[in-house]
Amino acid sequence: MDGNRRDFLKLAGLTAVGAAGVSSIKATDAQASTADSHAEPSAEGVRLAMVIDLRKFSKDDALIGRCVEACHREHNVPDWADDPKNEVKWIWSEDFETAFHSQEFHFIREDLKGKPTLLLCNHCDNPPCTRVCPTQATWKRDADGIVMMDWHRCIGCRYCVVACPYGSRSFNWKDPRPAIDNITIDYPTRMRGVVEKCTFCEERLARGLQPACVEVCENDEIVFGDVNDPNSRVRQVLTERMAIRRKAGLGTQPEVYYIIDDPRTLQETAPAAVVEVSEGGDHA
Amino acid sequence: MLEKALTGNRTYWTWIFFLLAIIGAGAACWFWQFTTGLTITGLSRDVVWGLYIAQFTFLVGVAASAVMVVLPYYLHNYKAFGKMTILGEFLAIAAVIMCMLFIFVDMGRPDRIFNVFLHPTPHSMMFWDTVALGGYLCLNILISRVSLSCERRGEAPPKWIKPIIILSIPWAVSIHTVTAFLYSGLAARPFWMTAILAPRFLASAFAAGPALLILLALIVRKLTKFDPGKEAIQKLAEIVTYAMLLNVFFVAMELFTALYSDIPEHVLHFQFLFMGLEGNHFLAPWMWLSVVLAVVALVILVNPVTRRAETTLVVGCMAVFGSLWIDKGLGMVIAGFIPSPLGKVTHYSPTAPELTISLAIYAIGILIVTGLYKIALEVRGQMKTQ
Amino acid sequence: MYDAGKIIVGIVVFVVLATSPLWFNAITPENPEAPELKLPTNGSTECVEATEYMREEHMDLLNLWRDEVVRTGQRDYVSSSNGKVFDMSLSRTCMDCHSNKAEFCDACHTYLAVSPYCWDCHVEPKGAN
Numbered sequence: 001m002d003g004n005r006r007d008f009l010k011l012a013g014l015t016a017v018g019a020a021g022v023s024s025i026k027a028t029d030a031q032a033s034t035a036d037s038h039a040e041p042s043a044e045g046v047r048l049a050m051v052i053d054l055r056k057f058s059k060d061d062a063l064i065g066r067c068v069e070a071c072h073r074e075h076n077v078p079d080w081a082d083d084p085k086n087e088v089k090w091i092w093s094e095d096f097e098t099a100f101h102s103q104e105f106h107f108i109r110e111d112l113k114g115k116p117t118l119l120l121c122n123h124c125d126n127p128p129c130t131r132v133c134p135t136q137a138t139w140k141r142d143a144d145g146i147v148m149m150d151w152h153r154c155i156g157c158r159y160c161v162v163a164c165p166y167g168s169r170s171f172n173w174k175d176p177r178p179a180i181d182n183i184t185i186d187y188p189t190r191m192r193g194v195v196e197k198c199t200f201c202e203e204r205l206a207r208g209l210q211p212a213c214v215e216v217c218e219n220d221e222i223v224f225g226d227v228n229d230p231n232s233r234v235r236q237v238l239t240e241r242m243a244i245r246r247k248a249g250l251g252t253q254p255e256v257y258y259i260i261d262d263p264r265t266l267q268e269t270a271p272a273a274v275v276e277v278s279e280g281g282d283h284a
Numbered sequence: 285m286l287e288k289a290l291t292g293n294r295t296y297w298t299w300i301f302f303l304l305a306i307i308g309a310g311a312a313c314w315f316w317q318f319t320t321g322l323t324i325t326g327l328s329r330d331v332v333w334g335l336y337i338a339q340f341t342f343l344v345g346v347a348a349s350a351v352m353v354v355l356p357y358y359l360h361n362y363k364a365f366g367k368m369t370i371l372g373e374f375l376a377i378a379a380v381i382m383c384m385l386f387i388f389v390d391m392g393r394p395d396r397i398f399n400v401f402l403h404p405t406p407h408s409m410m411f412w413d414t415v416a417l418g419g420y421l422c423l424n425i426l427i428s429r430v431s432l433s434c435e436r437r438g439e440a441p442p443k444w445i446k447p448i449i450i451l452s453i454p455w456a457v458s459i460h461t462v463t464a465f466l467y468s469g470l471a472a473r474p475f476w477m478t479a480i481l482a483p484r485f486l487a488s489a490f491a492a493g494p495a496l497l498i499l500l501a502l503i504v505r506k507l508t509k510f511d512p513g514k515e516a517i518q519k520l521a522e523i524v525t526y527a528m529l530l531n532v533f534f535v536a537m538e539l540f541t542a543l544y545s546d547i548p549e550h551v552l553h554f555q556f557l558f559m560g561l562e563g564n565h566f567l568a569p570w571m572w573l574s575v576v577l578a579v580v581a582l583v584i585l586v587n588p589v590t591r592r593a594e595t596t597l598v599v600g601c602m603a604v605f606g607s608l609w610i611d612k613g614l615g616m617v618i619a620g621f622i623p624s625p626l627g628k629v630t631h632y633s634p635t636a637p638e639l640t641i642s643l644a645i646y647a648i649g650i651l652i653v654t655g656l657y658k659i660a661l662e663v664r665g666q667m668k669t670q
Numbered sequence: 671m672y673d674a675g676k677i678i679v680g681i682v683v684f685v686v687l688a689t690s691p692l693w694f695n696a697i698t699p700e701n702p703e704a705p706e707l708k709l710p711t712n713g714s715t716e717c718v719e720a721t722e723y724m725r726e727e728h729m730d731l732l733n734l735w736r737d738e739v740v741r742t743g744q745r746d747y748v749s750s751s752n753g754k755v756f757d758m759s760l761s762r763t764c765m766d767c768h769s770n771k772a773e774f775c776d777a778c779h780t781y782l783a784v785s786p787y788c789w790d791c792h793v794e795p796k797g798a799n
Binding site: 084085086087088094098099101102104128131132133134135136137153154155156157158159161162163164165166167170171172173174175191192193194195247250251252 | 320321322323327328329330332333387390391392393394396397399400402403405407408409410411414466470471472473548549620624625626627628
C-alpha cells in the first residue's frame with residue numbers, strides 16, 4: 001500500500017466526522033421549531049386562564065377531592081400514596097398559607113385560615129420552565145397560551161422542575177403503570193423518566209369540552225376561559241372581584257387566579273349578565 | 285501513542301483492575317437504574333437533583349482549572365509550567381468526561397440524549413452547557429495530542445495549535461460560567477439566583493483544580509522519574525492560596541447578603557445547611573467540616589513556611605479539595621431544593637446504588653488519568669525502569 | 671501488499687456476509703411461516719391510507735400524527751387515498767378497527783423482532799376485532 005497508513009486513517013476518520021456533522025446540521029435546519037417557548041405576555045390572541053373562587057370552597061369541601069380525582073383519573077396520573085417518594089400530581093390542595101407562603105401570613109382572616117386551596121400548573125404567560133428546557137419538550141403554545149408537554153421528546157433532565165417556582169411539575173421516577181387503577185384507555189399514560197404536569201386538558205378543549213376539574217364544579221367554583229376576551233366570564237370575574245396569583249412578583253405572569261374576597265360577598269347581586277361566548281371550544 | 289497505556293508492570297495492572305472492578309459494580313447498578321428508573325436513588329418530587337448533578341457541578345470546575353497552568357505558560361511564557369501543562373490538559377479531559385457521565389446517569393431518558401442535538405434550543409443554558417463542554421473536550425484532546433506527539437518526535441508544535449491553545453483559555457472560563465448560569469438565572473430558586481454564583485464557581489474551581497493537580501504531580505513524582513520542579517509546584521500553591529482566599533471571601537459575601545437582609549427565602553437555605561430545618565440537618569455536619577477544612581487549608585497555605593514544606597502543602601491541598609468538594613459537591617446543589625418552592629423540607633440522602641454509580645464514574649475518571657499520564661510519561665521516557 | 675492472498679479472500683468473505691440481507695431473500699423460497707394478520711372484523715374495509723402504503727409507511731405516518739397532534743395541536747388528517755378526514759389518534763382511530771393488537775400489530779412486530787415503544791404510554795384496547 002502506497003502512502004502512509006496512519007494518514008489515510010486520519011483522513012477517513014475526519015471525513016466520517018465531517019459527513020456526520022453536515023448531515024446533523026441539515027437535520028436540525030429541516031426541523032422547523034413549532035414551539036415559541038418565550039412568548040411575551042400577550043394582549044393578542046387567546047390566553048386561557050382559570051379563576052378559582054376561594055369563597056365557594058369550604059374548609060372540608062369534598063369538591064376539592066372530586067376535582068383532583070377527575071383530573072387524575074382522566075389522565076392516568078399514578079397514585080403513589082404508599083410510596084410518596086415517587087409522588088406524581090397534576091392538581092392538588094395545600095393550606096392557603098402554604099399556597100401563598102411568600103406572603104408570610106401571621107394574622108389572617110378566619111375563613112382563609114387553613115383553607116384548602118387547589119394548586120396546579122399556572123400556565124404562566126412568561127414561563128421560566130419553558131425557557132430552560134433544552135429540547136423544547138415543553139413550550140408555550142402561541143394559539144392559546146397553554147404550557148404544553150411533549151412526552152415523546154422529554155429527556156427527563158428535570159430542569160423544568162427545578163425552574164418552576166410553584167412546584168407544579170412531577171417526574172416519573174419509575175414506570176407509572178402499576179400505580180394506576182382503572183386506566184382510561186382514551187388517554188396515554190406516561191413512561192418512566194419523563195416530567196409531567198397539567199396541560200389545561202388541551203385534548204378535551206380540542207373536543208369542545210371543559211377541563212375535567214372545571215366540569216365537576218356546578219357553581220362556578222372554577223371559571224375557565226379566554227382572559228383576553230373582554231366578554232368572557234373569566235375576564236368579568238377578574239374585573240369584579242379581588243383575585244391574587246402565586247408569587248406574582250417573579251414576573252412569571254401566572255394565569256391561575258384566586259378570588260380571596262370575603263365569602264359574605266357571595267350574597268351580593270350576581271355580576272351583570274354576560275354575553276355567553278363559547279369559552280371552552282375552538283382551541284385546537 | 286495509546287498503546288503505551290496498555291503495557292505496564294504488576295502494580296500498574298493491579299491498579300487498573302481495581303478500578304475496573306469498581307466500574308463494573310457501578311455499571312451493574314446503572315443497568316438496574318436504567319431499567320427501573322431513578323427511583324433507586326434518594327431523589328424525590330422536591331429534591332430532583334442530588335449527588336449526580338452536584339458531582340457534575342464540582343467536576344466542571346476541576347476541568348476548567350487546566351487553564352491555571354495553560355494561561356501562564358502559553359500566554360505569559362512562564363517556563364516553569366512547561367512540564368505540567370500536559371498533566372493539566374489530561375486532567376481536564378478526564379474531568380469533562382466524568383461531567384458528561386454524571387449528566388448521562390442523571391437523565392430520565394438517556395436513550396433520548398440526541399434530542400439535545402436534534403432540537404437545539406439557544407434560550408436554554410443546558411444546551412449551551414452541552415456545546416461548551418463538548419467543545420472543551422475536543423479542544424483539550426486536540427491540544428494534548430498535538431503537543432505530546434510533537435514532543436515525542438522532538439519537534440516544535442505546529443503554528444496553528446497556538447491560537448487553539450489560546451482559545452482554550454476563555455473557553456475554560458466559559459464552561460464554568462455557563463454551568464453557573466444553569467443555576468443563577470432561576471427565579472424559582474433564590475438560593476442560587478445571585479450574581480456572585482459564577483465568580484464563586486470560578487474561584488473554587490481555580491482552588492480545587494490546581495490543588496488536585498499538585499497532589500497528582502507529587503504522586504506521579506513518587507511513582508516515576510517525573511519531576512515537575514519545585515518552582516512549578518510552589519507557583520501552583522500560590523494560585524491555590526489566592527483562589528481559596530477569594531472563594532472564602534465570596535462565600536462570606538453571600539452570607540452577609542442573606543443574613544443581613546434577613547429575607548426568609550434567602551436565610552432559610554443557609555439555615556438548613558448549617559443548622560438544619562424542622563429537624564432535618566443531614567448536611568450540617570458536612571458544612572461545618574467544610575468550614576473547618578477551609579480554615580485549616582488557609583492557615584497552611586497563607587503561611588509561606590507551611591506552604592513551602594511539601595508535607596504540610598499536601599495536607600493543605602487535601603483540605604482545599606475536601607472543603608470545596610463538600611461546598612459544591614454536596615451543599616450548594618442540594619440546599620437549593622430545601623426548602624422547596626412551597627416552603628417544605630424534604631430529606632435527601634443518596635442510596636447505595638447511587639453512591640456506587642457515582643464512585644464508578646470517579647473510577648472511570650481516575651482510569652483515564654492513569655492511562656493518559658502513563659502515555660505522557662512513557663513518551664518522555666520517565667517511567668521507572670523495573 | 672503483504673499477505674495479499676489472505677487479505678483479498680478476507681475482504682470477499684466480509685462483503686458477502688455484510689450484504690447477505692440484500693441477496694439472501696432473492697435466492698431463498700418465500701418463508702411459509704410469514705405472519706398472518708387478523709384483519710378487523712368490525713365491518714370496516716377502508717384504512718386511513720392504502721394497504722401497501724400502510725405496510726411500508728405506517729411508522730412515518732404515526733410520527734407525523736404525533737408531531738401534528740402534540741406539537742401543532744392539529745387533530746384532523748385528510749387521507750390522500752380516499753379523501754376522508756380522520757382523527758389523528760393511535761388509540762382512537764387505528765385501534766378502533768385494529769383493536770386486537772396481539773393478532774395484528776404484534777404478529778409482524780414479533781416476527782421481525784421489532785418492539786416499538788408506543789405501548790409504554792398509549793393504552794392498547796382489550797378488543798377482539
